[in-house]
Amino acid sequence: MEFTVSKADLVTELSLSQGVVEKKTTIPILSNVLLEAAGDRVTLTATDLELGIRCSCPARVKQEGAGTIPARRLLDYARLLPDGDVNMKFLENHWANITCGRSRTRIAGMSRESFPELPQAPEALVAIPVNVLASLIARTSFAISMEESRFTLNGALLLIQPESITMVATDGHRLAFVQAPSGETGNVDRPFRALVPKKAMAELVKLAEAAGPEAKVILAGDDNHLFFQFDHRLLITRKLTGNFPDYERVLPKDHTLIVKLQKAEIRSAIERVAQFADERSKAIRVQFTSAEVRVFSSSVETGESEESVSCEYQGPDLEIGFNAQYLLDFLRAIPQDQVAFELKNEKSAGEMRPAGENIPDQYRYVVMPMRI
């Protein structure tokens, strides 16, 4: 195999595959990227057996073929090359000759035969604007559980219906739900559900960014995998198995008390007060009165802090404990200036939503209190 690519293209596509390449692997081939030259393109493939990515870029192919070389080493080296054309020629012993300007290098590679086969994408299901997918992920992924033992919570639920796309994530203490209108979707005649692993979501964000705001991503799925096609880049992920919690039961139906706040004010107040919350529990107390919302923290080791912000609220005085981090995750995820806090009592779930005008979709964030 021999081909020539532009250094810039090679670096861009290789960078996108780095998140997928296994770093600490017991299977050496998984540290490698598979290069395949055919027609007028070269395709780069990487996988950790859970996730797979396949990117391609234009190339002048002198001789078609395939080979694998260490992904990280190739990227580190290619980055340092001067801008211009990079010629790669694979030898019989799986080594690759790399020539660029006056640089010449031979990298030790491995046979392509030992590289795992990636599944083939089935028929496309739906096309989603890339920015919609990215914004669904940005507003839910922080709520995914960090506890590895709760594996059905180590990802987000993706639900596609004829009129909407929904993403839900929870760690058992809080739940983020976003439902966006899908616009012109495609051939979804029945709802499609899948659990997307956390790691895949991180890669999707990178791919969405690289694709640009106008692009669309085409989604497909088989029994075990999901396929996200961003033009010439494809991300394949194993679906998480297991039952996602019944999120509809968790979404509150009967809030009576609504507090409206300026996001910037309450966010800064909580950020400051949280500095003096217990480091592990991050517990703060939030007091809601018709005049203002007051936020308190205290910790034996560090000290105590309190702050108040004005609010719109008609209802009885109420004091509820919360994990400050949970509240901040939401406040940092929304672009809107106003938030509504919907409450019932100090033992029941509270709900936060963006408030005011210009809310294009439905975003609900349910957070359980702390008993203090």
Added chain:
Amino acid sequence: MKTYFHVDMDAFFVSVEELFDPSLKGKPVVVGGRPNERGVVSAASYAARKFGVHSAMPLRTAYQRCPQAVFVDGHPERYREYSHKVYEVLCEFSPVVEMASIDEAYLDMTGTERLLGPPLRAAHRLHQRMKEQTGLNCSIGISASRMVAKIGSDQAKPNGVLWVIPGQEAAFLAPLDVRRVPGVGKVMEKNLHTLGIRKVGDLARLDEDLLSQRFGKWGLALAGKSHGLDAGGWFDSEIGTDVGPKSISHEHTFNEDTADVARLESTLSRLCEMVGRRLREHGLRARTIQLKLRYSDFSTITRAHSIPRGTGIDVELFEEIRDLFRRNWKPGAPVRLLGVHASSWAESAAQLDLTGEERREKWSRALEAADKLRDRFGDSVVSLAASLRGDFRERAHENPAGLPGKK
């Protein structure tokens, strides 16, 4: 200058049994179970100790050493009741009383001279009062440090008083074996012996730096102790500042090894209830739950699981333990001993879960009621149905739930 009493009840379990059955008096008595049962001696009377019987010894060994001894079952509820009585008596003598276990306590007697007289007179009155109110004998160590007071009460046994006059601590300790020092166990004793240190006096002559180099923080504490100072572990904090338990566990040894799943799981359920009760008594929630499993051949495994929110609810403990048991037990292999161990306490602020809070709330209320019933009518009055086949007697325990004076 502080004045501390260490009050240690003489052969506490045996003495309580004698109150209920005076015919036991003066006889070799072994508390803990029948001689042919598995399990260990909880306590032995002075007469039995002469034959080499001591607590923690297997009952069968005790029988070999002293076949004529009277073997009686332990009655934890009696010991708890009498421990409370002892505590009440002690509270007449000082406002600062800390029960260190079911049968011993530290009293801060500083500043009580004008009320109770000098230490020896106060100790004499305490002896009398204890006998009147509880019918029990105790030994009292008096010193300016709690550690010396504790060693003193041991030297004063039985039914004696020993006052180590301030300034004489090091001289008093010097001729004693290093093993007498609280915190020096088998391993430390061996380590010290290899250094040629046998008596506390040898220890006191050593350079502090050498000890701290060799044994770290403990070495330094040891150097302090050898001079009669309170140092290291519990002795670093003041009386009554309750640091609370670090872990809570219960174990059960079967009289005959069993591979009956229903019986094993039922026993685990019962153990979880016992652990849960003590957790609630201390107001704790455990984040690490550990299963201990010993097979017939004495091979032992421990397997732990963490629940980040922590729990003190019997059924939640049991769900974790049963899961650990099912994943780790070799099916069909006879089991000799099961244990449930809870540790790493959750902080007091509890993050609530999106689901399951109602169930948890219900259980909390039910268990609160059950605990009240147990306080009044004994531990066996109410239990989970799952525990019914695992019904066994609670063994007498030196640090049971509900130690008086402990919060």
